[in-house]
Amino acid sequence: MTEVLCFDVYGSTHNQHSVTDTLEAVTGLPSPIVQDMSEMWVEYQISYSMEVTLMRDYRSWWDLTTESLDYVLDYYGVNLTDTEYQRVMEAYKHLEPYEDLANFGQLRDAGHELYILSDGNQDMLTELAENTGFDEYLTGIVSVEDVEVFKPHPKAYENIENYTDRSLEDCTMVATHTFDVAGAQAAGMKTILVNRFNVPATRLSHTPDMVVDSYAELADHLSGE
Known part of the structure; x- marks a missing residue:
């Protein structure tokens, strides 16, 4: 049928974690730390999506993707240039x-x-x-x-x-x-x-x-x- x-x-x-090569390249951090960052990124994407649904405060997945990435970068004390940030987000478009x-x-x-x-x-x-x-x-x-x-x-x-x-x-x-x-x-x-x-x-x-x-x-x- x-x-x-x-x-x-x-x-x-x-695979959302296929961005780790790019993330590692722009941050210069060791692979295990970058993998942890990627895991946290996905965790917060999902968490944020459920939170905004419960709060009836919809925003797009792209917005949640950047907001959760911003949280992870802040958590790890990483500052990216605009060019580096765009490299990461461009990689997300080619998972x-x-x-x-x-x-x-x-x-x-x-x-x-x-x-x-x-x-x-x-x-x-x-x-x-x-x-x-x-x-x-x-x-x-x-x-x-x-x-x-x-x-x-x-x-x-x-x-x-x-x-x-x-x-x-x-x-x-x-x-x-x-x-x-x-x-x-x-x-x-x-x-x-x-x-x-x-x-x-x-x-x-x-x-x-x-x-x-x-x-x-x-x-x-x-x-x-």
């Missing part, structure tokens, strides 16, 4: 895919509809997809920018119904973050957890409909190979 597959991007299909994008081609060729369903704002997602070749495999790009709330708010997932003729219950969220999978399931979607980091099951009593280790495994399963 043809599936509507909705993919999270940041931390799921694309590396975790896996060979041919896996998504396999899913597309099997007849499935592939959407991005992400916290990122539309311009960011479109640019990243174009920069990395992901756009070749996509049916569409769905941003929470439309509804001005971030995941795991139900409206973030319900927005997919504005882009496809399927009901929410007939769409599947594919993500690596367990909170994303839990949120999608609570909203009414089917869910697939790409558990590449072998994390424990969520304690929120939401069990994914499928768990795979990679997009390659998912593609083989859904294309019948």
Whole structure:
């Protein structure tokens, strides 16, 4: 059966920590410290997104990305020039895919509809997809920018119904973050957890409909190979 597959991007299909080479180059700090900075950056992005949703104070993912980076730089006492800062943010527009994008081609060729369903704002997602070749495999790009709330708010997932003729219950969220999978399931979607980091099951009593280790495994399963 043809599936509507909705993919999270940041931390799921694309590696946010692929900016560490650039971050290390502009800061001159040792790799372990830069890795910790990157981890904190992602942590605060997600934390800020949930906080502004609860406060009903939406701002774009790009804004949260720069604000969380500013926090990390301040925390570590790092001052960047405008040029250095722009180098880091430019790297964020070219995040590396975790896996060979041919896996998504396999899913597309099997007849499935592939959407991005992400916290990122539309311009960011479109640019990243174009920069990395992901756009070749996509049916569409769905941003929470439309509804001005971030995941795991139900409206973030319900927005997919504005882009496809399927009901929410007939769409599947594919993500690596367990909170994303839990949120999608609570909203009414089917869910697939790409558990590449072998994390424990969520304690929120939401069990994914499928768990795979990679997009390659998912593609083989859904294309019948």
